[in-house]
Structure formats: structure tokens, C-alpha cells
Amino acid sequence: xxxxxxxxxxxxxxxxxxxxxxxxxxxxxxxxxxxxxxxxxxxxxxxxxxxxxxxxxxxxxxxxxxxxxxxxxxxxxxxxxxxxxxxxxxxxxxxxxxxxxxxxxxxxxxxxxxxxxxxxxxxxxxxxxxxxxxxxxxxxxxxxxxxxxxxxxxxxxxxxxxxxxxxxxxxxxxxxxxxxxxxxxxxxxxxxxxxxxxxxxxxxxxxxxxxxxxxxxxxxxxxxxxxxxxxxxxxxxxxxxxxxxxxxxxxxxxxxxxxxxxxxxxxxxxxxxxxxxxxxxxxxxxxxxxxxxxxxxxxxxxxxxxxxxxxxxxxxxxxxxxxxxxxxxxxxxxxxxxxxxxxxxxxxxxxxxxxxxxxxxxxxxxxxx
Numbered sequence: 001x002x003x004x005x006x007x008x009x010x011x012x013x014x015x016x017x018x019x020x021x022x023x024x025x026x027x028x029x030x031x032x033x034x035x036x037x038x039x040x041x042x043x044x045x046x047x048x049x050x051x052x053x054x055x056x057x058x059x060x061x062x063x064x065x066x067x068x069x070x071x072x073x074x075x076x077x078x079x080x081x082x083x084x085x086x087x088x089x090x091x092x093x094x095x096x097x098x099x100x101x102x103x104x105x106x107x108x109x110x111x112x113x114x115x116x117x118x119x120x121x122x123x124x125x126x127x128x129x130x131x132x133x134x135x136x137x138x139x140x141x142x143x144x145x146x147x148x149x150x151x152x153x154x155x156x157x158x159x160x161x162x163x164x165x166x167x168x169x170x171x172x173x174x175x176x177x178x179x180x181x182x183x184x185x186x187x188x189x190x191x192x193x194x195x196x197x198x199x200x201x202x203x204x205x206x207x208x209x210x211x212x213x214x215x216x217x218x219x220x221x222x223x224x225x226x227x228x229x230x231x232x233x234x235x236x237x238x239x240x241x242x243x244x245x246x247x248x249x250x251x252x253x254x255x256x257x258x259x260x261x262x263x264x265x266x267x268x269x270x271x272x273x274x275x276x277x278x279x280x281x282x283x284x285x286x287x288x289x290x291x292x293x294x295x296x297x298x299x300x301x302x303x304x305x306x307x308x309x310x311x312x313x314x315x316x317x318x319x320x321x322x323x324x325x326x327x328x329x330x331x332x333x334x335x336x337x338x339x340x341x342x343x344x345x346x347x348x349x350x351x352x353x354x355x356x357x358x359x360x361x362x363x364x365x366x367x368x369x
Contacts, residue, residue: 001059001060001061001066001098001099001102002059002060002061003057003058003059003102003103003106004057004058004059004060005055005056005057006055006056006057006058011058012038012041012042012056013034013038014058014065015041015056015058015068015090016034016037016038016041017034017065018058018065018067018068018092019031019092021065022092022093022094023148026148026150028138028139028140028141028142028148029141029148030141030142030148030270030273030274031273031274031276032273033273036240040124040129041056041070041090046236047230047232047233047235047236048125048126048233050230050232051074051075051076051230052072052073052074052075052076052125053072053073053114054070054071054072054073054125055070055071055072055110056068056069056070056090057069057070057071057103057106057107059093059099059102059103066093066094066096066099067091067092067093067094067096067099067100067102067103068090068091068092068093068103069088069089069090069091069093069103069104069106069107070088070089070090070091070107070124070125071086071087071088071106071107071108071110071111072086072087072088072089072123072125073086073087073111073114073116074087074125074126074227076227076228076230077126077227080226080227080228083117083118084115084116084117084118085116085117085118085119085120085365086111086112086114086116086118086119086120086368087111087119087120087121087123087125087126088104088107088111088119088120088121088122088123089121089122089123089124089125089131090122090124091103091121091122091133091149091153091157092149093153093156095150095152095156097156097159097160100156100157100159100160101160104119104157104160104162107119108368108369111368112368112369116368117367117368118365118366118367118368119162119365119366119368120165120363120364120365121363121364121365122147122363122364123363124147126225126227127225127226127227128227128229128233128237130145130146130147131147131168131361131363132147132168132338132361132362132363133147133149133153133154133157133361133362133363133364134147134148134149134151134153134359134360134361135151135154135167135360135361135362136357136359136360137170137358137359137360138150138151140358140359141270141274142270142359143170143268143270143297143299143335143337144244144266144267144268144269144270144273144299144301145266145299145301146170146270146299146335146337146338146359146361147361154362157364158364160366161366162364162365162366163364163365163366164362164363164364165362165363165364165365166224166225166340166341166342166362166363167340167341167360167361167362167363168337168338168339168340168341168360168361168362168363169337169338169339169340169341169347169350169357169359169360169361170335170336170337170338170339170357170358170359170360170361171335171336171337171339171347171350171351171355171356171357171358172333172334172335172355172356172357172358172359173333173334173335173336173350173353173354173355173356174332174333175332175354176327176332177327178320178323178324178327179353179354181352182316182319182320182323182353183320185313185316185320186313186316186317186319186320188313189312189313189314189316189317190317192312192313194255194256194312195253195254195255195312195313195314195317196253196254197251197252197253197254197314197317197318197321198251198252198254199247199248199249199250199251199252200245200247200248200250200251200252201247202247208252209235209238211252211259211262212252212262213229213231213234214259215252215259215260215261215262215304215306216229216234216262216302216304217229218306218307219261219304219305219306219307220304222307223340224340224342225363241264241266244266244267244269245264245266246265246266246267246329248325248329249264249265249266249267249298249322249325249326250262250263250264250265251263251317251318251321251322253305253309253314253317253318255309255312255314258309259306260305260306260309260314261303261304261305261306261309261314261315261318262302262303262304263300263302263303263304263318263322264300264301264302264303265298265299265300265301265322265326265334266298266299266301267295267297267298267331268295268297268298268299268333268335269295271294271295271296271297272292272295295331296330296331296332296333297331297332297333297334297335298326298331298333298334298335299334299335299336299337300322300334300335300336300337301337303315303318315349319349319353322334335358336350336355337359338361
């Protein structure tokens with residue numbers, strides 16, 4: 001077996017296709033669009049690499065690829081949190097400890113050469129992207145922009161010496177009705193003329209995007225793992241999401257005219273991606289158009305309120321309007337994800353709404369040897 005560094009577009013495609021072979025018999029895995037993966041991993045296209053570095057590796061035995069991993073730095077994270085962490089991601093591997101050790105050791109060696117003292121992951125590439133290793137909830141497909149992996153992955157990482165750093169919860173809610181307590185509470189909050197909640201304005205999209213960016217930088221700055229995004233990174237994320245965003249499921253709040261919070265729910269497009277296996281050809285596009293109106297689930301990917309406006313009921317209105325709009329669109333299943341295990345308020349709200357934790361994702365770390 002040999003560890004091969006990815007140093008060409010041909011090898012990058014090999015890197016991207018590793019899970020396509022590995023999960024070919026897993027009915028719950030959802031293939032990403034290959035074209036999107038190429039852009040995300042390309043160090044000349046993804047604005048993340050204007051300040052970060054990365055290397056990609058695969059383990060091969062003859063012509064057979066047995067696993068893959070990325071190793072990357074994030075100076076913005078280390079500056080914001082005052083630490084010396086390095087990160088790994090895109091970890092996929094056969095059920096073989098020797099192969100896993102080769103991948104993780106190569107990532108750790110590379111991070112050590114960059115002055116990192118801790119290796120943490122998986123992150124693809126940071127908390128704004130897919131992150132975490134699935135450790136509970138293998139019996140269903142992931143929601144849009146959430147990862148999936150085999151149950152033996154945790155054993156491979158832990159046997160290497162990685163330990164739990166943080167768990168991320170995915171709460172699932174299945175219902176056709178609005179909870180009475182939420183309906184009553186929201187109607188009381190709505191009477192407060194200081195609070196205004198509206199949908200994303202398609203005719204004023206650029207200004208609304210700027211507003212959301214401003215709120216994000218303020219509302220999330222105290223969260224575990226938060227990393228400030230550059231404007232280019234944010235614009236890149238927006239351009240990726242816009243094709244699947246439903247403006248009626250994006251809400252912006254103002255308090256006395258001041259932008260104070262926002263929430264975003266996405267139709268669960270994994271329902272469609274599952275049917276095209278990473279392809280973007282004419283037949284796949286026809287399938288997407290055919291099944292588009294058959295999506296019955298959504299994912300609340302982000303919901304936050306600027307600290308000085310918390311406790312005023314703005315989050316209640318986000319839940320209420322998202323729920324009401326979702327029911328109007330015939331969505332009867334929703335996922336709140338991800339929520340930090342130590343976020344007592346959000347976890348308590350999800351539980352009170354009737355949701356249950358149906359998947360748990362884990363972040364690991366260890367000191368660099």
C-alpha cells in the first residue's frame with residue numbers, strides 16, 4: 001500500500017470518486033454533485049484558500065484506492081480562537097485499521113510541518129461546510145448538506161488515538177400540525193410592534209444578502225468552532241445555495257428597524273440528489289425537474305439572533321413562520337441541524353417542539369505527536 005498526494009486534476013477526480021465506490025451498496029448514502037466537489041476542492045477556485053492551505057491524500061494498493069483524507073490549516077480559526085489547530089476532512093476508508101492509520105498519520109505529519117499542535121476533524125473544510133463524523137443514526141439518509149458514513153469509522157479514528165471534542169445533534173420533527181403552545185406564543189410576540197419578520201426579498205436580493213452577512217458575523221461569533229468568513233467566502237456560499245433556496249423559507253428579523261437575526265430552511269434536496277448519483281447530464285436534469293415538487297422535508301440549517309436582541313421572542317417567530325410556511329408547502333418532516341450538544345436553550349426548544357435526536361455527529365481531536 002502507498003500513500004499518494006493529489007497533485008493533478010486527474011488524481012483529484014480519483015479523490016472525489018473514492019466514496020462512490022465505497023458506498024455503492026449503501027442505500028442511505030447520497031452522492032454529491034461531482035462538478036460541485038471539484039470546485040469546492042480546487043485551491044484556485046474556493047476562496048477559503050486565499051488564507052488556508054490543504055493537501056489531499058489517497059491510499060492505493062496496486063490500482064485500487066482504499067481511502068482518502070484531507071489535511072488543511074485555517075489561520076483565521078487559530079487567530080480567532082488563539083490556538084494552533086490543524087484539521088482533517090473528507091475521510092473515507094475501507095474497514096481496515098492499517099489503511100486508516102496511514103491516512104491519519106500522513107495528515108498529522110503534514111499538519112505538524114505547518115506548526116500545528118492539535119489535529120481536529122472531520123471538517124470539509126470548516127463549520128460552515130459539512131463537518132462531523134456520524135456516530136448515531138445510520139438507518140436513514142442524511143438531510144441536505146449533512147454528511148454520512150459507515151458505523152466503523154468511529155472505531156478507526158478512536159483506535160488511532162483521536163478523542164471526542166464535541167457532539168452535534170440533528171433533531172427530527174415529523175408532524176402535520178402546528179403545536180398550540182407555539183401558535184399562542186408567536187401570536188403574543190407578533191403584537192410587539194418593535195419586531196418585524198419578513199421573507200427574503202427577491203427584488204432586493206443583494207441588499208438582503210449584505211444584511212444577512214452582517215447579522216451572521218455578530219450572532220455566531222461566540223459559538224463553539226465559529227470562524228469569521230471573508231466576504232468572498234460568504235458570497236461563494238450564497239452562490240452555491242441560491243439555486244436551492246426557497247425565498248419563502250428565509251426570514252430576516254428587525255428590532256426597531258435594526259437587523260437582529262435571520263433563519264434559513266432549505267428544501268431537502270438530498271431527496272433529488274439520491275436519484276442522480278452525482279451526475280449533471282440531461283437525463284439527470286429531467287429527473288430533478290420531475291421530482292422537485294415531491295420533496296416533503298426541509299432542513300433548518302441556521303437560525304440566530306444578535307446577542308443584544310435575544311430573549312425578545314424573535315427566535316419564536318422564526319420557528320413559527322418556518323413551521324407555518326413548511327406546512328403550507330406540504331412539508332411534514334423537518335430537521336434542525338446541527339445543534340451543539342452544550343447548547344441547552346436550542347436543545348430544550350427542539351425537545352419542547354416534539355423533535356427527537358435522530359442523528360449524532362462527532363468532532364474528534366488529539367495532540368499532534
